[in-house]
Amino acid sequence: MNKITITTFYLVLNIIFSIVIVLLNKWLYVHIGFPNVTLSMIHFIVTFVGLVICEKMDVFCIKDVAIKDMLLIAMTFCGFVVLTNLSLAHNTVGTYQVAKMLTTPCVIIMQIIFYKKHFSILVKLTLIPITLGVIINFYYDLHFNVLGTIYATLGVLVTSLYQVWVNRKQREFQMDPMQLLYYQAPLSAAMLFVIVPFLEPIGNTLTHEWSFLDAMMVLLSSIVAFFVNLTSYWIIGYMSPLTYNMVGHSKFCLLLLGGSIIFHESLAINQLIGITLTLVGIILYAHVKMKDNDSTVSESTLEEGKPLHKR
Incomplete structure (x- = not known):
């Protein structure tokens, strides 16, 4: 297969898996009431x-690293998976997906405050429609609830912290995402195994009258979760970050549609305005960030006296 065929194949798989995992998890919460932390542990x-x-x-190949160096990142990995799943369980698919968009401005703010990283004024300006759009969506959400909002907010904060730390750990240990995940997954599973008895009714889970469909849905959700990670890593290797971002926008729109059709989640007109504003902000952010990156690469290449090649 040529490169275009391979790229298209991975692209389609990633879109399908990313949409299916959200809808599968929501189905498990709605129809079975499957405990969230337990499901996250099984996924790990x-x-x-x-x-x-x-x-x-x-x-990929395993890279040796001290377990103690992975404990903190495994804790945040647990936190972001559990909290985003709790957000999905207590919010509509649309609100859950829109809330995740706040991760972009949150990561930027964290990098500015804690790591003194510089971003152009245009990048900062794109955060306005993103944030405003999310606020409008939550305010006019027909299924608004305080607990869901708390989980969504905490999920964004912990996810942002995780992304910042993963980026630093990758540079520090010269590890790719799969090498990091190889350590994170079992450590996170062990952590959740310890806390599950204190957070969730294990007896109810064990004594639940499991149908074949229930068991298959849990197993399918876990397998799909793995393939979401795997195809994401493959795509990043074949595509530009901007194209990968655009794939994310298509998943965003399809998930809203899926939530509306499968779970009958209605959207107010003001919610649609907020969602549109968020999507516009994310697209502008991706465009401006790519232009900034291209300018940085060009300047660096010119300083080194190397000829520029068109992509």
Whole structure:
């Protein structure tokens, strides 16, 4: 297969898996009432098993690193997965997805405050429509609830912290995302195994009258979660960050449609305005960020006296 065919194949798989995992998890929460933290723990275990299989197939190689250096990032990994799943359980699919868009401005603010990183004024300006759009969506959400908003807010904060730390750990240890995930998944599963008895009714889960469909949906959700990670890493290797961002926007729109059709989640006209504003802000951010990156690369290449090549 040529590069275009491979790229298209990974692209389609990633879009399908990313949409299916959200809808599957929402189905488990709505129809089975499956405990959130337990589901996250199962996802981590299946992800680790999948990574072991990938390593045996030479998809990536394990890089030795001290477990103590991975504990903090594994804790935030637990936090962001559990909190975003709780947000999904207590919010509509649309509100859950819109709230996730706040991760972009939150990451930028964290990098500015804690790491003194510089961003252009245009990048900062794109955060206005993103933030405003999310606020409008939450304010006019027909299914608004305080608990769901709290989970969504905490999920954004912990997810942003996780993304910042992952970026730093990758540079510090010269590890790719799959190598990091190989350590994160089992450590996070072990952490959740310890706290599940204190947070969720294990007895209810064990004594639940499990139908074949229920069990298959839990297993399918775990396998799809693994493939979301795997296809994301593959795509990043084949596509530009801007194109990958655009894929994210298409998933955003399709998930809103899926939530509306499958779970009968109606949207107020003001919510649609907020969602549109958020989407416009994200697209502008991706465009401005790519222009900034291209300018930086061009300046660096000229300073080194190397000829520029058109992509």
